[in-house]
Amino acid sequence: MDNTNEVKKNFGQRAYEYRLSSTHGNPKDLDRMIGLIDPNFNDDVLDVATGAGHTAIALAKFAKKVTAIDITPEMLAEAKIASIQDGISNITFRTENVHNLNISDGQFDIVASRFAVHHFSDVRNALREMCRVLKPGGKLYILDCSVVDGDESEKVINRIELLRDSSHQYSYSPRLWNQLLQDLPLTIVHASLLQSEYKLPVWFDRMGTSQSNREEIFKLLNNLSSECKVNYPFGNDYITTYRYELLATKN
Template sequence: MGNQSEVRKNFGQRASNYRLSNTHGNPIDLERMVNLLKPQSDAIALDVATGGGHTAIALASCVNKVVAIDITPEMLAEAEVASKQSDINNIVVQIEDVHNLNFPDGQFDIVASRFAAHHFFDVKKAVREMCRVLKPGGKLYILDCSVFNGDETEKEINRIELLRDSSHQCSYSPRQWNHILNKLPLTIQYTSLLKEQYKLPQWFDRMGTSPKNQQEIFRILNNLSEDSKVLYHFGDDYITTYRYEILAIKV
């Protein structure tokens, strides 16, 4: 069931790439996250799909404790390496599947997840679990790759993402995220659609995208409608992308 084995395979063999990734470890992004969350020093935080540990480390400096989870053991090992290099000792790492979290209701003051939701095979169940383990008044933070609202972009950009990474499930547009979140006991405090660029060939190299799939990605980009091409500029060394950032409070 789901895509967990594909996720473990793809990320297990490339775990160190993600610990060293400038995208995932971008200090400006991490500082913005901390400023949005305004963590209390006695808070306990959960970092969902920690990857190389960047989110956990950023939070650990301003909270009491961070539990960093992932389904890929190699990723957790990289997160431990990164935390030791940063001289951080209040992070606990453990294997967990976001779809079935082994935590009681209302345990965490903060639940954060960056660049992970597009891999969740049942995003509604995953976000329900993230919400369940939040305390009332707790803060949910999500940052993930996204697509512009629209039938073409929601379909074609996800085709590109899947060609690049076989464990990709879906990059959700803002309208799709609204549908995912609107039935949960959450009050949305902040959202932002952020325009970014994937640098090439690094974006391909990080997942070992085959030359054939790279060619197909550019074929799709070249065949987008003129309106979509305005949104998704590209060149030999970059592809335009979008990220969606969400801060919500559990009621």
């Protein structure tokens, strides 16, 4: 189901909070990304669903130029503010939908996307588009919300994510990522599942999650099987989460 309007609504009214987000702007995560991608000053980079611009700004410091795209104008406005504050001048900001990019084939040395794939309504088409605009030998980097393999975690954790954010589509487990990637013209260089935490109530507050939905989320967590709770410890001030990180080259 196309969730474009829901994404624009949810993130348009909260763009400022996302510019200040310690999750999206985590220096350790961004440094790890730079180390994996190893960009150089000849690289032409595309940042897909840039949000408040954290990824684009980090890459712009090491690349020739960056094109940062998003479907939410308010997010692009915040990303521009952030780039100016950082003294970055080699980023072009454009309104684009990843499912139908107005970009020619093979334009970019690097295509990157962080914390966005779980919002894509047609993930297979979006990934094909990202590969299409990548040059042969170019690098694809993705970091996104994920879940531990298994029917229970794949179902319940995605239910939790949807209760928190009505524009959420799906957080893919490593098992499902393998299925998504198998038909793409890619060679996997790096893939890992990283454990992290959502800090509460910040994670709820950033998306304006209702009190009833917050309570429902904790009911779901409390009702997890003992096996699943091992992978998803939680408390009043945190919830365990996972991220899938991918670096691949285009064949």
